[in-house]
Amino acid sequence: NAGVTQTPKFQVLKTGQSMTLQCAQDMNHNSMYWYRQDPGMGLRLIYYSASEGTTDKGEVPNGYNVSRLNKREFSLRLESAAPSQTSVYFCASSELWTGENNSPLHFGNGTRLTVT
Amino acid sequence: AQTVTQSQPEMSVQEAETVTLSCTYDTSESDYYLFWYKQPPSRQMILVIRQEAYKQQNATENRFSVNFQKAAKSFSLKISDSQLGDAAMYFCAYRSAKGGTSYGKLTFGQGTILTVHP
Numbered sequence: 001n002a003g004v005t006q007t008p009k010f011q012v013l014k015t016g017q018s019m020t021l022q023c024a025q026d027m028n029h030n031s032m033y034w035y036r037q038d039p040g041m042g043l044r045l046i047y048y049s050a051s052e053g054t055t056d057k058g059e060v061p062n063g064y065n066v067s068r069l070n071k072r073e074f075s076l077r078l079e080s081a082a083p084s085q086t087s088v089y090f091c092a093s094s095e096l097w098t099g100e101n102n103s104p105l106h107f108g109n110g111t112r113l114t115v116t
Numbered sequence: 117a118q119t120v121t122q123s124q125p126e127m128s129v130q131e132a133e134t135v136t137l138s139c140t141y142d143t144s145e146s147d148y149y150l151f152w153y154k155q156p157p158s159r160q161m162i163l164v165i166r167q168e169a170y171k172q173q174n175a176t177e178n179r180f181s182v183n184f185q186k187a188a189k190s191f192s193l194k195i196s197d198s199q200l201g202d203a204a205m206y207f208c209a210y211r212s213a214k215g216g217t218s219y220g221k222l223t224f225g226q227g228t229i230l231t232v233h234p
Contacts, residue, residue: 031220040125042207042224050220058221090161094220104151105222107161 002026006091006108013081013115021076021111023091031094032074033058033105034066036087043090049074081115088112118143120210122225129198130233136183137193137228139208147213150184150191151222155205164206167191169213195230203232 004025013019025032030051035043035058045058047066055066063085065077074093078085089111095103119142129135141150152164167175167184174182179199183192195202208225 033221035224040226042120042122042226043222044224045221048221088159092161103220104163104166105161105220110159112159 004091004093004106004108006089006111008111009109011111011113013078013113015082015115017081018077018079019081019113020078021089021091021113022073023075023108024073025091025093025106026072027093027106028071029093029095029106030071032068033092033094034064034074034076035090035092036060037090037110038087046076046089078113081113083115086113086115118145118148118210118212118223120208120223120225122206122208122228124228125226126229126231128231128233129195131198131200133198134194134196135198135230137195137206137208137230139191139193139225141189141191141208141210141225143189143210143212145212145214149211149213150182151209151211152180152182152191152193153207153209153224154202155207155227156201156203161207165193198232200232200234203230205229 007022033048034046037043049055049068052071091108092105094105148169150167154162165177179196181194205227209222
């Protein structure tokens with residue numbers, strides 16, 4: 001059971017380059033999330049998708065776009081990478097949130113992105 | 117908006133001893149969920165324990181237990197009989213129990229690095 005799979009694991013970009021981080025889950029979860037992790041700041045939410053066909057901004061969306069391709073896949077795109085986007089990026093998924101079901105978030109293993 | 121604060125950037129403990137990691141949060145809501153996640157050097161995020169705010173009983177999972185003080189908005193993690201494999205970054209996280217716009221997203225603290233000495 002793969003869970004949440006992210007690709008690539010590592011990436012180095014030059015300022016101004018673009019790239020897409022891929023995420024897929026095989027748990028039939030409705031909700032998916034993209035977080036970034038920076039030292040001393042914990043994980044901060046970039047974008048999320050409550051269910052297939054919907055996406056919404058999180059805490060730090062500037063410089064990013066997302067696509068919920070289907071129920072399984074949720075991609076994060078950097079159109080013009082900047083050094084401030086150097087970070088570790090995590091994708092996560094969970095069952096559809098109703099407020100009553102405390103199903104946890106399941107995380108991928110992260111992508112370490114460096115922008116020079 | 118909710119905030120989560122972990123005031124201890126680093127903690128250390130001797131193997132087999134007990135250590136407590138602190139977490140406080142700020143919210144105006146009465147229903148919510150709290151979590152502790154562990155992140156070893158592999159970067160994997162592992163759920164350690166979770167607590168529902170409406171439950172008065174503190175959650176326990178083997179050697180891990182929490183001290184949930186709702187009025188004080190405090191949620192500390194106690195690790196008993198510490199093992200070398202417990203060494204990791206630990207994150208406290210908050211989740212609103214509201215449906216709708218919260219959509220189940222987690223708000224994280226800054227993290228605490230735990231070192232276990234043999």
